[in-house]
Amino acid sequence: MHFSIQNIIFLLVALAGFGLFAWQASRIRANVLVGRDRDMSGHVNERLWKTLLVAFGQQKMFKRLTPAFLHLIVYVGFIVINIEVIEIMVDGLFGTHRFLQFAGPLYSALTGTNEILGALVVLAVVAFWWRRNANVVKRFTGPEMRAWPKMDANIILYVEVVLMAALFLMNTADLKAYQLQGLDLPGAYPISQFLTGLLPDSVPTLHVLERVGWWAHIVGILLFLNYLPSSKHFHIIMAFPNVYFSRLIPQGQFSNVDSITHEVKAMMDPSYAVPAPATNPDGSAVAPAPFGAKDVDDLAWTNLLNAYSCTECGRCTSVCPANITGKLLSPRKIIMDTRDRMEEKYNAPLIFSPALYGADAKHDPQEQLDKENHTLLRGYVTPEELWACTTCNACVEACPVNINPLDSIIEMRRFLVLEESAAPNALNAMFSNIENNGAPWAFSPSDRFNWADDLFVAEKGELEVRS
Amino acid sequence: MAEQTAKRPVSVPVMADLAARGESPEILFWVGCAGAFDDRYKRVTRAFVRILDHVGVNYAVLGKEESCTGDPAKRAGNEFLFQMQAMTNIATLDGYGIKKVVTACPHCFNTIKNEYPALGGEYEVIHHSTFLQQLINEGKVKAEGGESFKGRRITFHDSCYLGRANDIYEAPRAVLEVLDADLVEMKRCKTNGLCCGAGGAQMWKDAEPGNKEVNIERAEEALATLDGTDAVLNNLRGVESNAPAGPASAKAAGGSVIAVACPFCMTMMADGVKNKDREQDVQVFDLAELIASAEGLNA
Numbered sequence: 229m230h231f232s233i234q235n236i237i238f239l240l241v242a243l244a245g246f247g248l249f250a251w252q253a254s255r256i257r258a259n260v261l262v263g264r265d266r267d268m269s270g271h272v273n274e275r276l277w278k279t280l281l282v283a284f285g286q287q288k289m290f291k292r293l294t295p296a297f298l299h300l301i302v303y304v305g306f307i308v309i310n311i312e313v314i315e316i317m318v319d320g321l322f323g324t325h326r327f328l329q330f331a332g333p334l335y336s337a338l339t340g341t342n343e344i345l346g347a348l349v350v351l352a353v354v355a356f357w358w359r360r361n362a363n364v365v366k367r368f369t370g371p372e373m374r375a376w377p378k379m380d381a382n383i384i385l386y387v388e389v390v391l392m393a394a395l396f397l398m399n400t401a402d403l404k405a406y407q408l409q410g411l412d413l414p415g416a417y418p419i420s421q422f423l424t425g426l427l428p429d430s431v432p433t434l435h436v437l438e439r440v441g442w443w444a445h446i447v448g449i450l451l452f453l454n455y456l457p458s459s460k461h462f463h464i465i466m467a468f469p470n471v472y473f474s475r476l477i478p479q480g481q482f483s484n485v486d487s488i489t490h491e492v493k494a495m496m497d498p499s500y501a502v503p504a505p506a507t508n509p510d511g512s513a514v515a516p517a518p519f520g521a522k523d524v525d526d527l528a529w530t531n532l533l534n535a536y537s538c539t540e541c542g543r544c545t546s547v548c549p550a551n552i553t554g555k556l557l558s559p560r561k562i563i564m565d566t567r568d569r570m571e572e573k574y575n576a577p578l579i580f581s582p583a584l585y586g587a588d589a590k591h592d593p594q595e596q597l598d599k600e601n602h603t604l605l606r607g608y609v610t611p612e613e614l615w616a617c618t619t620c621n622a623c624v625e626a627c628p629v630n631i632n633p634l635d636s637i638i639e640m641r642r643f644l645v646l647e648e649s650a651a652p653n654a655l656n657a658m659f660s661n662i663e664n665n666g667a668p669w670a671f672s673p674s675d676r677f678n679w680a681d682d683l684f685v686a687e688k689g690e691l692e693v694r695s
Numbered sequence: 696m697a698e699q700t701a702k703r704p705v706s707v708p709v710m711a712d713l714a715a716r717g718e719s720p721e722i723l724f725w726v727g728c729a730g731a732f733d734d735r736y737k738r739v740t741r742a743f744v745r746i747l748d749h750v751g752v753n754y755a756v757l758g759k760e761e762s763c764t765g766d767p768a769k770r771a772g773n774e775f776l777f778q779m780q781a782m783t784n785i786a787t788l789d790g791y792g793i794k795k796v797v798t799a800c801p802h803c804f805n806t807i808k809n810e811y812p813a814l815g816g817e818y819e820v821i822h823h824s825t826f827l828q829q830l831i832n833e834g835k836v837k838a839e840g841g842e843s844f845k846g847r848r849i850t851f852h853d854s855c856y857l858g859r860a861n862d863i864y865e866a867p868r869a870v871l872e873v874l875d876a877d878l879v880e881m882k883r884c885k886t887n888g889l890c891c892g893a894g895g896a897q898m899w900k901d902a903e904p905g906n907k908e909v910n911i912e913r914a915e916e917a918l919a920t921l922d923g924t925d926a927v928l929n930n931l932r933g934v935e936s937n938a939p940a941g942p943a944s945a946k947a948a949g950g951s952v953i954a955v956a957c958p959f960c961m962t963m964m965a966d967g968v969k970n971k972d973r974e975q976d977v978q979v980f981d982l983a984e985l986i987a988s989a990e991g992l993n994a
Contacts, residue, residue, distance in 0.1 A: 291887075480860025481809035485774045489814060492778040496786075520772065549890040549913075554906030616903040619770050619895030620855040625886050641772030654900035655771050662776060666762035667728040668899055677758040679730070679737040680707040684994040685745040687701045688840055 231323040238320035238446075245450030248578075252457040255575035256536060262574055263529035264517070266483075268473045275472050278630075283471040288628040292543075295359075301352040302388070305345040306464065309395070312342055316446050326402075329414035339415035343399065346392045347419050353385050353392075360385075367542030372561035377460065377540055384461045391448045398441030400424055405434035458579035463539040467629040470537035473530055474630035479621045482638055485519065520642025523603035524570045527639055534631040535567035544623035544633055550616040557616035559623035559633035565608035566636060605640050614640050615652055702994035705748045709758040710791050720755040722821075723793045725807065727800035728763050729958030735965065736958040742987035743799055743823055749992050750835040754797075760787055766802040769810065771896035778814060781806075785816035799823040799983060801856035801957045802894075808861070822857060824867040824956045824982055831873050841991025844874040847952060849985075850881055850920045852913070852964055853888035854957035867956050870982050874989055876952075881920045889913050893959035914953075914967020921951040921977060950976040954985060 281287045286303065289296040318327045329335050359365050360381055368381075399420040406413040407424065408431050427434060456462045493500045506514040521527045544559035545551050551558050571577060605611075614637055623633045644650045651659070658668045666673050713720060724747065730740040747754050765780030784807075788796070796818045798804050808820035830836040849871055857863045864885045871878055883889040892902070892909025902908060953968065955961045965979045980988075987993060 478805075478809050478861050480805040480856050482769055484810070484813040485778075488774050488778050492775070492782055495779075496782055519774065547887070547889075549892060549909045550903070550905070552889075553892075553902075553909050553912055555903045557903070612903050615900070616905075617895050618855070618890045618892060618897050618909065620890035621859040622855075622887075622890065625859050638770075638772065642774055643772075645772035646775060651771060651773070652900050655896055658767060658771070658896065658899040659773055659776055662763045662765070662768055662780060666780075667732060668763060668767045669728065669732055671728075671732045673759060673762075676731045676761060677707075677709070677756075679726070679740050680705075680744070680756075680758075683705045683707065683741055683744065684702040685705050685748050686992050686994040687703045688749075688991060 235321060235323050241447065241450065242317065242320065245447075245453060249453050249456075252454065252578060256457055256577075259570045259574045260529050260532045260536065262525045262570070263527050263532040264525075266528040266530055268530060271476055274476060278474070278476075279468060279472045282628070282630060283468045286628070288626075288630075291626070295541075298352045298355050301345070301348045302356075305349040305352075308338075308345055309342050309349075311338060312395075313446070313449060316442065319442075320446065326414055335414055336416040339399075340418050342395070343417055343419040346395050350389060350392050353388050357382070357385050367546040370542065370545060370558055370560070372558055372564050373540070373542075377564070380459050380461075381540070383455075384459065387448065387452050387455070391445060391452070394441045394444035394448055396420055396423060396441075398438055398445060401427055401434045401437035401441060404429075405431050405438065408434070455579060458577040460538065460540045463537050463629060466533070466537040470533050471630045473533060475632065479624055483635070485642070487516065488519070518643060519646035520644070521636070521639035522605045522643045522647070524566060524573060526643070527566065527604075527636055531566065531632075531636045531639070532570060534633075534636075535563050535570060537629050538563045538567070538631055539629070540564065541628070543626040543628065544631070547622040547626045549618055549620060549622065555613075555616040556610065557613045559637075562609055562613070562633045562636055563631060566604060569604045569608050605643060609640060611644055611650065614644065617641075705744060707744055707758075708755040710755045710793075711758070711760065713755050714791055719792060721753040722795045722797050723788070723791075724754050724756050725764075725796050725798035725800075725803055726756055726761060727798060727803045727958065729962075730799055731761070733958060733962070736961060736981075739799055739958070739961070739981040739983050742981070742993070743983040745987045745992040745994075746827070746830070746836065746983060746990070749990065750830055757787065762787075764803045764806040766806040767896040767899060769806070770894070777810075781811055781814050781816065785811055785814060788816060788818065793818060795819045795821070797821045797823060797826050799956070799958070799981065801854040801860070802959070805856045805860050822861075822863060822866070822956070824857065824863065824870055827870045827982055827986055828866040831870065836873075836986060836990055838873045838875075838986060838989035839991075841993070842988045844876040844952070844985065844989060847876045847950070848879055848921050849874070849876045849952040849954050850879050850917055851884070851954045851956075852881070852891065852917060852960055853884060854955065854960050855888070855890050855894050857956055858888050859886060867954070867982055870986065871954055874985060879920050879923075881916050883916060889916065891957075891960040891963035893963045898959050898962070908967075908970075910963035910967040911970055914964055914971055917953045917964065918968070918971055918973055918977060921953070950978055952985070953977060953979045954982060955979060956982050 286296065286300060289299055315326065315328045319325060326335075328338065331338070360368050363369070396419065399417050400423040403413050403417050403420050404424040404427050408429065427437060452461075456465065490500075490502045494502050505516065508514055518526060521531075524532060538560070540560060542560050544563075545561070548557060548559055550556075617634070617637050619634060619638070621634060624631075627633075645655075649656075657670075661668050661670050665671055667676070708720065710720070710723065724744070726740055729736040731737070762784055763780050764784060765777035768774075768780065769777035796807055798807070798820070799822075801822060804820055804822045807816070807818060811818070827836065831838075851867055851871055853859075853864065853867075857867070868878070881888075889912065890909060891913055897909075953964050955964055961979060961981060968974055968977050968979060
């Protein structure tokens, strides 16, 4: 053990890295809690099982095999290589060198696996980069894939290559320095053993290069950690709580609006006691929340959690019947808009700032000036997008991390209809048909049973099975 | 083959009459607005009633007392109107002490099954695909003695509110299997099924500007599947297909069938087939129509 100033510096760097991330995480938590309350407690076993399958097990990724396979490499690489990060932390704090080597053959297995996964990750990242930038996969394009989302996706890929390169530099330099001194480096290095020829033959230089690789790897990880809250890559953390808190009820079941239930019950039964409205500390009644959602604070906290879990893969949009047939609606855009609006109105992340990327935003400058209308609805999401939805749940089904764009769409439709009476005329006609005729079409209720007129059934001979 | 000896009038039992006599049916058949008013879908309602009558199920309908479940209002965001409808219907159903509801409409099914409980309406709700599957399993329906679908090509179009919304994928397929037809699956089927374009209250409005109608996209996929022209399948997405109609072998006697289990899918798929000028060799039928026809119940 060689305790030195390096260890103090490492401690400070690690504390700064994790501290900054904790601060960023608390700001995001505050953003999510801006949303309306929705009870997602209970059913712990069911939720854990679902998290195990969908988040840990990547179950829904396997609907598309090529990306599932590539993603699995990076995912497993991330998990296994992070065991080595534990070693880096201990070495960094206590001045040990490859502290896990006491594990003997197990250490060889770990380092060997790491190296092979590291190489596979680089290959997968190259494939990802090609798929994304060579126009191979249509779902990576679209109006919402603006400058920042495009740049963000590539930054993530470049950082992953840099991190892997640092890992290999560290291992190769370490291995060669040991070899030049006639020593055996504990562990197995199936990739680095072929790279030693690329490095100089000077032991002191190799020691410096090993330190460069070591510091680059850990500082890179800490920087990347603090990049996450500004990036779609945040899904590596948020996918887990998002899946855990996703709905357990049938996809066809839309939420009930309890405040409306009280009103309707009171209308139908005058003796029904409507619960008293909540009161402020000074005794005044809390102003009633609007029906549906105009802005991010009107959505449920789960809708906002969705926005931080989205990795902008576009599976939702690629299966959306409206989007496939050229309509404006893109479920991915609804989710991305929700996050952008949250970060504009409340806490913005460190790196991506909606204000800085404002020129990149897609809304009309005139609309930007109109503060009253600059909300999630209209400021970001247009009624035309919302009315194109067939509520078919294809987007919900497609999302690998159980995001539910449909839930947000319906909340905004509710605001349009119940607060603004801004439904398309044809739908208003449908509403009044239901009110007046008890059917969405203009038929007389007295004709409702006409279908049964002149109805005959064939009497069957020997096949008679009446019981 | 069974001889069709005669036809017999069916008098559909109405709940109010049963209640007046102090009787209660085993199941309530919820007809739905399309089933009651849409000329095409009334034939499905009548086919289903023929099956109910044929197997001797103790059932009733609400008749003129039925009213819209509120599904289109809720999907369109009009929660107030939805709850008005729901509570009125719940009062009617509870007034008659209804416990079990069967319906041919996936939208009515989803709404009564999933959304009425929060408003106090708790019933056992069964879609007619599941009900027909049960009748087949119990041997009450054999799909014998009527029209033969043997060797004819049938593809099933999943309704969103049956499939993804409620995870019912196998029941309609099990019902079709009894027909001994040549069942083919579209590329986008079951959990990946493509919407017909009518859900979420789209049935009552024009589509937003785009480059294609959803039902045309879906009808092209169904036709390509029935025709076995994979090249068309490959060119489907987002491209207007000019592929020629299918090979002659696919146009076997009686033609091919797109099977549906939803009134809105029925309208959309039939419009799509008409748009593609394929009405002469491709028909759109509901499960109940196919079963009633195969069982020889039409009169």
